[in-house]
Amino acid sequence: MSARTGAQTSARAEILGRIRTALLDVDRDAESATAPIVAPPGARPPGADHPDGLVAHFAERVADYRATVVRCPPDGLTAAIAAALPAGARVVVPPGLPDDHLAGIPTPVPDSGLAASELDALDAVVTRCRLGIAETGTIVLDHTPDQGRRAIALVPDHHVCIVHADQIVPDVPDAIARLDPHRPLTWISGPSATSDIELDRVEGVHGPRRLHVIVVDPDPA
Amino acid sequence: MSATFVGMPAFPSAARTALGNTQLRHNLAHATGVIRAKRAAVVGEVENWEELRLAGAAVKERALRSLDAHLVQLEESLTARGAVVHWARDAAEANRIVVDLARAREIDEVVKVKSMVTQEIGLNEALEASGIAAWETDLAELIVQLGGDLPSHILVPAIHRNRAEIREIFTRRMGEVGRPAPDDLTDEPAVLAGAAREHLREKFLRARMAVSGANFAVADSGTLVVVESEGNGRMCLTLPEVLVSIVGIEKVVPTWAELDPLLRLLPRSSTGERMNPYTSTWTGVVPDDGPQEVHVVLLDNGRTRALGDPTGRQALRCIRCSACLNVCPVYERTGGHAYGSVYPGPIGAILNPLLRGTGDPQTDSLPYASTLCGACFEACPVRIDIPEVLVHLRAEVVDAHRADRLPKPEALAFRGAAWAFGHAQRLDRTEWLSSLAGRLLRRRGRTSLGRLPGPGAAWTDARDLPAPPTETFRAWWRRTDGGERP
Incomplete structure (x- = not known):
């Protein structure tokens, strides 16, 4: 696949040549020396200097998207997960989900490379995340073993996601700085939604229609 | 389908x-x-x-x-x-x-x-x-x-x-x-x-x-x-x-x-x-x-092609947010289909001619699909100066038609204006004719020309063209010595 065909070589050479011709009026030496643009700082949510202010802001913003948000102390996590799942739900779990999380799930189905159709027959998924963004109410998954493959957090209709208070950052630039672009990333801001019909917002099209975020807070207010 | x-x-x-x-x-x-x-x-x-x-x-x-x-x-x-x-x-x-x-x-x-x-x-x-x-x-x-x-x-x-x-x-x-x-x-x-x-x-x-x-x-x-x-x-x-x-x-x-x-x-x-x-x-x-x-x-x-246009190049900054469509008084009334492209609205009015070049009647009409009010520039998150590019492209469209065998009515009108303004005597004669027409019209109680025939109709469809004044500025100046005499 790496060998380029003749047409491809000429398409590449021709496009790059067209670009160089198009930019004849630009001082290319000066341009190639430009440094990356530094954007203005992100928002500092009210009370952001204190971890509790950040957590409160995050919870409020996630709830704005009509997701469910609960806060619990570390020793309440098992119970909080159990409470987030409907009775009898069959729940897919990523391979690296910690034991205290698993303890809250009555019938866990470990992901051993389940097919999409098998995932479609399951009711819910429980994952952790890489970080949370307070200003925008976003959770970001980087699909390491405590979160699992991208498909498992997508196909089941109910996503329970656990965020630790110290994973919450103030705004988008803080998140970009912490995330590894070589990981696949999924940024989630509330449940699946559409405004395609008369701009009337409806929660739930193809992604999970219910998003349940549990914030583990060692020092809940 | x-x-x-x-x-x-x-x-x-x-x-x-x-x-x-x-x-x-x-x-x-x-x-x-x-x-x-x-x-x-x-x-x-x-x-x-x-x-x-x-x-x-x-x-x-x-x-x-x-x-x-x-x-x-x-x-x-x-x-x-x-x-x-x-x-x-x-x-x-x-x-x-x-x-x-x-x-x-x-x-x-x-x-x-x-x-x-x-x-x-x-x-x-x-x-x-x-x-x-x-x-x-x-x-x-x-x-x-x-x-x-x-x-x-x-x-x-x-x-x-x-x-x-x-x-x-x-x-x-x-x-x-x-x-x-x-x-x-x-x-x-x-x-x-x-x-x-x-x-x-x-x-x-x-x-x-x-x-x-x-x-x-x-x-x-x-x-x-x-x-x-x-x-x-x-x-x-x-x-x-x-x-x-x-x-x-x-x-x-x-x-x-x-x-x-x-x-x-x-x-x-x-x-x-x-x-x-x-x-x-x-x-x-x-x-x-x-x-x-x-x-x-x-x-x-x-x-x-768009990149090679130093004024138009900025349109390639577009991140397809559609904010310019939502604030545009023209888009709000005509909708997207009228622009004849998957890129409608103000950004489409510049992007289509920049991507395709001028010369096609449909594409050439797009830079004119705007009142130049500037709301699109205000809303654009990457600061594309759409009105600037629209004006620039209008000039391109005019240039593209300079060699047409049948000139557009607008081009004819401006050629006539250039002829009249090119010489004092020609301007005098033209002004005399226009004030005569103004006097005749006003005598019949008309203060506007109404709907023009032929190619002028498109212009007067949505605008009033006032009847010419009965006295030109230069005649008034001579008569009153620049306003010194009553």
């Missing part, structure tokens, strides 16, 4: 048809009003919005001014991560690449993420012609596709349809192409969205190949970014074995860190949200997660 923009009439005649459609005008006024208010609220929350706009514009400008170097770097980063990079000079070449990829794998259907660029190149039609079904999976695109219709807005392509029309389309068409709509389908948006979920799920679970565009392509990391709401994007980017992304060469962002201002600007400008429900990023192939074969097609299709 799919419709096409090819052969659309020029803007003035298409706009007249659109203005006669009261349902369309009602839908548009409601939708643009709702979205303007949402955008204003979330933009107002950001204290340094103007600085953020400057940063977003600077990032895209930096990318464009060294575009060749950034594309070569993007190609290296992608290849290093297991993706296969293809280059396409035009639509036909890009379509052929996708068709060949499908055929080589004996694939006869693909699922699609909503993408402007695949509409621009007519990918669905090309696939269909090769016996490959292309399923649109965005709700609005599904409505457009099932309705045999054309998109009319960048963000909400079915903005011209109301819920009753959508219910009718689903009931009539879903069964012909897959799982039928339920018998008890109502016109509640939540129920209609539920029907789309059921209809498309079997396609997501079955499809072996997906086609997407990309909102951004990060050169230093090789990361592609898709921003969406419904989760259909995540389905297409995750479940199939083969993923083909068609990326316009202007989508490049030099570094991962420079993605930040753009991710802050886009959702607030586009859907009026702090963040869109889902953003997916991927860098080549991820072992045991998602498609194990990843292709990226880098597409020119007129972008280098």
Whole structure:
């Protein structure tokens, strides 16, 4: 696949040549020396200097998207997960989900490379995340073993996601700085939604229609 | 079954048809009003919005001014991560690449993420012609596709349809192409969205190949970014074995860190949200997660032509948020179809002529589809000075027609004016004739000329042309010695 065909070589050479011709009026030496643009700082949510202010802001913003948000102390996590799942739900779990999380799930189905159709027959998924963004109410998954493959957090209709208070950052630039672009990333801001019909917002099209975020807070207010 | 923009009439005649459609005008006024208010609220929350706009514009400008170097770097980063990079000079070449990829794998259907660029190149039609079904999976695109219709807005392509029309389309068409709509389908948006979920799920679970565009392509990391709401994007980017992304060469962002201002600007400008429900990023192939074969097609299709125009180049900064459509008084009344392109509204009025060049009557009409009020520039998150480019393109259109055998009436009028103003005696004579005409008209009680005949009619349709004054400025000056004598 790496060998380029003749047409491809000429398409590449021709496009790059067209670009160089198009930019004849630009001082290319000066341009190639430009440094990356530094954007203005992100928002500092009210009370952001204190971890509790950040957590409160995050919870409020996630709830704005009509997701469910609960806060619990570390020793309440098992119970909080159990409470987030409907009775009898069959729940897919990523391979690296910690034991205290698993303890809250009555019938866990470990992901051993389940097919999409098998995932479609399951009711819910429980994952952790890489970080949370307070200003925008976003959770970001980087699909390491405590979160699992991208498909498992997508196909089941109910996503329970656990965020630790110290994973919450103030705004988008803080998140970009912490995330590894070589990981696949999924940024989630509330449940699946559409405004395609008369701009009337409806929660739930193809992604999970219910998003349940549990914030583990060692020092809940 | 799919419709096409090819052969659309020029803007003035298409706009007249659109203005006669009261349902369309009602839908548009409601939708643009709702979205303007949402955008204003979330933009107002950001204290340094103007600085953020400057940063977003600077990032895209930096990318464009060294575009060749950034594309070569993007190609290296992608290849290093297991993706296969293809280059396409035009639509036909890009379509052929996708068709060949499908055929080589004996694939006869693909699922699609909503993408402007695949509409621009007519990918669905090309696939269909090769016996490959292309399923649109965005709700609005599904409505457009099932309705045999054309998109009319960048963000909400079915903005011209109301819920009753959508219910009718689903009931009539879903069964012909897959799982039928339920018998008890109502016109509640939540129920209609539920029907789309059921209809498309079997396609997501079955499809072996997906086609997407990309909102951004990060050169230093090789990361592609898709921003969406419904989760259909995540389905297409995750479940199939083969993923083909068609990326316009202007989508490049030099570094991962420079993605930040753009991710802050886009959702607030586009859907009026702090963040869109889902953003997916991927860098080549991820072992045991998602498609194990990843292709990226880098597409020119007129972008280098736009890049070669130092005034017009800024249009390539566009991140397709559609904020300019929602604030445009012309778009709000005519809707998107009148622009005859997948890129409607103010950005379409400059992007289409820049990508295609002037000379075609339909394209040439677009730079005039504006009042130059400037609302689009104010709303643009990457500060594209659309009015400046519109004026620049109007000059290009005039220049393109200078050698026409039959000059336009406007050109004739200006030639006449040049003749008259070129010599004092000719101007005297012309003014004498015009004040004579003014006196005759006013004697008959007329203060305006009414509707002009022939080519002047288009101008006087919406404007009053006053009758000429009975005395010219120069005659008044001579008579009163410059106002010294009464």
